[in-house]
Amino acid sequence: MRAWLPAFGLLAVTVTVLCGGWFAPHDVTEVVGVPWSDEVPPGTDVLGRDVLSRLLAGGAGLLATALPAGLAASLLGTVAGLTAAWTPWVERLVLRTSAGMLAVPGLLVVLTCAVALPSWAAVLAGMVLLGTPLSARVVHAAATPLRRAGFVLAAVVRGERPRAVLARELLPVVGATVLSDAGLRVVAAMQLTVAVHALGLGPQPPAPDWAVMIRENLPGVALNPWSVLAPAAAIAALTTVLLLGLDLLGHRIVPMPVPRGYAPPPAGPTRRSAGVVELREVTVESLFAGLDLTVAQGEIVGIVGPTGTGKTTLLRLLLGDVRPGVRMTAGQLLWHGEPVALGSRAARRWRRRHVGLVPQDPATTLDPLRRIGSVAPADVLARLGLPADVARRRPHALSGGQAQRVVLARALAADPELLLLDEPTSGLDAQTRHLVTEELTSRRPSTVIVTHDLRWAVSVCDRVVELRHGVLVPAGQTPTRPRPAVVELGEPVLRLDDVAVERRGRELVHGVGLELARGEFLALVGPSGAGKSTLLHGVAGLHPVTGRVDVRGSVALLGQDPVAELNPAHSLGSSVARPLRLAGVRRRAARDRVVELLAEVGLGPEFAVRRPGECSGGQRQRAALARALAGDPDVLLADEATSALDAATADAVLEVLDRRRAAGLAVLFVTHDDDVAARANRVFVLVGGRCVERVST
Template sequence: MTNLLDIQNLNVSFRTYGIRNNVLKDVGLKIPEGGRVALIGETGSGKSVTSKTILGTLPDNAVVESGTIRFDGEDVLTLSQGKREAMKGTAFSIIMQDPLSSFNPVFRIGRHLDDVLRFSDRRLGETSNSRDRRRRIEQVLRQVQLSDPARIFDAYPSQLSGGMRQRVLIALALLHQPRLLIADEPGTALDVTTQDEIMKLINSLVSDNGLSLLMITHNLGVVRKMADDIYVMRHGEIVEHGPLKTIFRTPQQAYTKALIAAIPPLYGPGVEDQKAVDAEPIVSLSNVSKSFDEKLLFGRGRSHLAVKDVSLQVSKGEIFGLAGESGSGKTTVARMIMGLIRPTAGSITVDGDTVGEKGRGPDFRELIQIVYQNPGTSLNPKRTVGQTLSVPLRFAGLRADAVEKRIHELLAHVELQPHYISKYPHELSGGQKQRVAIARALAANPKIIVLDEPTSALDVSVQKNVIDLLQKLRDDLGLTFLFISHDLSLMRNFCSHIAIMLRGEVVESGEPRQVFADPQHPYTRALIAAVPVMSDEEDRLKPQTSIEERRRYLADTAV
């Protein structure tokens, strides 16, 4: 089979303040015509640098030291800047990772697409008018299964769901009918059901249009559905490559084995059933509802019911999982438990006190704390680790000598060495940042910690390390966790109880082994069916619910 893309002995370095850092080392990668290839590895392994080198979008301080990148037999590294620019969008194109940050919020979707198409046409020496470009854009929007392209064209990014924005990004990549589609973590920012639909859409587009695919990801469950061949990258080097089934069944490198072993199983051997906790409740919600007033034009308004009649109990020492897609009400429930917003109806008690009566004073802050989703944005970039951890300690009234001693204790709890005190967030890895965020939450000696998607921004192997740490802290310190996530395979192995939320309501609740063995609600079955797994056996054990059935159900229950 002819190779559309053939990379040989590629070496790329970044030069900063006279220091050369070699980030790609003798990289070799081949994508056959019509082939589907996955490039996997942890953050910082060189995956995105490889794609940027192909596209010609490396930063100014990057230097291609040696090697070749042949596209359809021609070495793109020897081409003029003009010819390389002309290849973007026509020879190869990229689907970016985050659909929200990829758009300017003040421009309509049509403006984004028209700007790209108009610029590309001019670069290719073609003439077009706005009416012709709109017709071509709406045609591509239909191609990515957006049923009302005229409305999408005139909408702002904020008016679209995450899945719709991702489809628009795919349409953006397809505007000039490229031969190679590079997908850089296209499902990472999406819920599991939306991710499932997007992956199936990309697969169908690749097949129907005869495209070649380079899938860049660290989600091996997604790779299993998207690729024929796998290249494993670590520290800028390809450490293993081969057919998907060979890599999954008989990996040769210890690093590849560790990546595969870090995937929490959904069914079968290796599943870790957490014991149910038999203790008195530390958190109780009774018929809790929350509505928000939305202001419309001309002073008119309406009420949006975000949480509806939710009742649940979290026992002391439990890891209670709250699952559901974006907008299901999970975070609103957590914010009410923390006393950040008041319920419209119902009552919430935390450690025997009604939330709202006790207030948000120091006593309450010592009772319950939170670890946020993205440690890169939840830590102040201008504060060192020591300064970050000292803030809650000084707020609690500790003297300077006691603060320093407590900071060392907190770092020991999260298994970081004392020298991390002087480091800034940008000097830490993603896992180290999250450990600092966990240490900050522990500073006030809380009884309860809300974990709001604490691992979604982390690589799978780092995720496993953080989860192991959290379990150890729960056992050592007697903590209770409220774990918010849409990663059901992780919750299956980490939580002792799980509640599934849909449009503000708890539709199913129970021990994970019960919920996953025999899900009662059609939405629960749809969520589990969409989880990417690592084996055919797990696929057979999942509920057999199609995308069409899921869409019909969601349409029937729309409010």
């Protein structure tokens, strides 16, 4: 269902209620029979007037009062909540002021307004005073976790004004929350309006009004129940339609793929499995056809392959789950030879007892309110190289690589019989990868690892298979990565002199000095948690720094998290086009240029209309790169920009950067990939808060 359908339905209901009096068969003040007659339902009212005519005309006043009041409270609350999520001093002001306003008894506020003001003004004032603080808190809570999202930081770095970031980036993502909250405010305003009118502080007889009809006809409810039930049902129906309609419209703001179901295989004899877990003859539309995979007891199986071929979907099938948007038409999941019903309650119970999982985006699975020590054992955290104080931290205080290891420790804590890992080393340096390898090989549960690091997979796995064109085949030899083209360097475009960056009162890096020339590729390496991303954000102006940062020209930031880099409410084409539109490119020319930019990073034109939730991690990463390059920056600050890509795709992306470098682009590239670092003109190592150049031998 498209977003316009619930919007059209809401508009139709609103117009019908507001114009209902036009269709009344009688004048609303005309006496048509004896009082409270029910011979022809809904009969007559206390004065013998036609209930149907008054019912058709009686909702206009209620709706005309409640709808603007509820929307006004929601609008003011949304503005306050978004501003509070962005600006610290506004956040303190809004939270303290709203807490004080909500502490005042609501009934006292409503009665005071109703006595001192006309009914419509009383409802408006009551909703603004009582509803705005609630809306502000709801929107603030939804928007606050997003203010450090990659797509927001990228907008800040490219120079967008705060109000543009709030309206363009944050508001669409929290739009579902805003519209659902607006439904609640409108319903609250409707209830407040009904209460004020029922108390006799609203329209006076003989004006038609549903609330007044209920009050007038209560004494005769036994004679003609319809005189009371009809307006009461109309109020209930209208509030339900408004609430559900706005809620449905909100859920269409950021549409998610809808599961198309699972067609179970035909009944028949089941042969015993030779392994702990087995996928047998699995067929998934547009991905797999008759795919088979068996994992033996204690075996470690690696799965590699180009990005977007369905490796994560395959892992989800081994988890006993069918992700949204996937249609599985045939096949079985077997556990010790017994079928597991995918997507069932039994499959969920089986997962809890037997399976450990590290997903592709592990940081998103950590509860932001829980300390790390409550989710993972200290001994496993220590063996994975995490600092001693990590148990006292919360997820927001972890780097990407640290969050990755925490989730791995959590998965290992239950000693699962089956361990499923999706890119478990993408954010880790070589030393930390070695610690992960030791932990996995010492435990030896049956393990399936999806990775783009073929060299590491060969070193840790008993068997490595490649997913290509919907089938699994033995992986080929470790590829030889090409060397970059030689690019002539120009004048310096970035200079750091004795730069230090603090975060949350702690100095993470200090004394950093380096120079980046036009056309140069400078790699920044170092252990996970050393502060590489923090330094990049400091250079981009997102963290306060001391020392001197001299940038000549424009800067683009490409973050490390493929999930957070793109706004889920925008299509890839819209995200890539945004820097072009800011540069003054006309809409049609921008659309053409978007297709060219997507093609430059290896994505077809069909990706322009897709949303991030419909793409793989590698596809999202390449789209984010296309957006970063769209504004033709002088300096690209790239944080693990190839971590979600297979070797061939990563090389293709790096070749794109080589071509851009030949045109003058300077690249500061944070990476843990030795092959990527080998392509750089120079390599700097960040360790212990210091940044030193690695000398080639």
